[in-house]
Amino acid sequence: MSDVRNFRDSEVERYQSAHRGIEDTHFQRFREAMKHLNLKSSMKVLNICSIIGEAIPYLRDKYSNITLLNAELSKQFIKIAKQEYPTEIFVQTSLHKFPFKTGYFDYVLSLETLEHVPNPLLFLREIYRVLKSGGILVMSLPPKTAEWPLKIYEQFFPHHGEGPHQFLPSKVVKNMTREVGFDLILHKGTLLIPVGPTWLKKLGEHFIGRLQNTPFSELGIRQFYICRKG
Numbered sequence: 001m002s003d004v005r006n007f008r009d010s011e012v013e014r015y016q017s018a019h020r021g022i023e024d025t026h027f028q029r030f031r032e033a034m035k036h037l038n039l040k041s042s043m044k045v046l047n048i049c050s051i052i053g054e055a056i057p058y059l060r061d062k063y064s065n066i067t068l069l070n071a072e073l074s075k076q077f078i079k080i081a082k083q084e085y086p087t088e089i090f091v092q093t094s095l096h097k098f099p100f101k102t103g104y105f106d107y108v109l110s111l112e113t114l115e116h117v118p119n120p121l122l123f124l125r126e127i128y129r130v131l132k133s134g135g136i137l138v139m140s141l142p143p144k145t146a147e148w149p150l151k152i153y154e155q156f157f158p159h160h161g162e163g164p165h166q167f168l169p170s171k172v173v174k175n176m177t178r179e180v181g182f183d184l185i186l187h188k189g190t191l192l193i194p195v196g197p198t199w200l201k202k203l204g205e206h207f208i209g210r211l212q213n214t215p216f217s218e219l220g221i222r223q224f225y226i227c228r229k230g
Helices: 002-010 012-018 028-034 056-062 075-084 120-130 144-156 170-180 198-209 215-219
Strands: 044-048 067-072 089-092 105-111 131-141 182-190 222-229
Touching: 002 012, 002 075, 012 075, 028 056, 028 105, 028 131, 028 182, 028 222, 044 056, 056 067, 067 075, 075 089, 105 120, 120 131, 120 170, 144 215, 170 182, 170 222, 182 198, 182 215, 198 215
Parallel strands: 044 067, 044 105, 067 089, 105 131
Antiparallel strands: 131 222, 182 222
């Protein structure tokens, strides 16, 4: 965990500049996540590994009255996020043990996080613990097949680096969610073509959209899992 925290602290200066020119691909995680949220004003949402708070505008634009808690491993990321969103709540946390009550949240948003957690099963158990009965986890992460595309991408484009990580096959992620006790509502592969002209990326999404629930969906570099606490 200390290795992950130290890397995140060290990448702060590179993080924002690395996404210039690929904002559409980077922010796709938030646009897709919003499709799977159905929030009411009384609901409590945990945004785990909130980084610099990029999900906040998407959440607040549609759900201004929810109770939102943003939890992040890196103090440096929290420092920047607080400057950008001074009225929001930010909490530093371990990814193995959350400082939140059992059964507190209606939704947990976890985008591109599981692959960085030293013990992903423990991370999922903590999410399960803090969710209310019937609560929803909206999670995204790269599949195992994204490892080589990442290496190629890093050779040609600016990037902040992944740091300590392990990309897991979707089958493994599904098994872990079931082991913890979640019911898997939806698994969806996205971003078949993450770079290039808009028309090409749209064509890729059309293609992978028609091939969900087949091995081809594993080729999408961002996999979404929507899970309900039983």
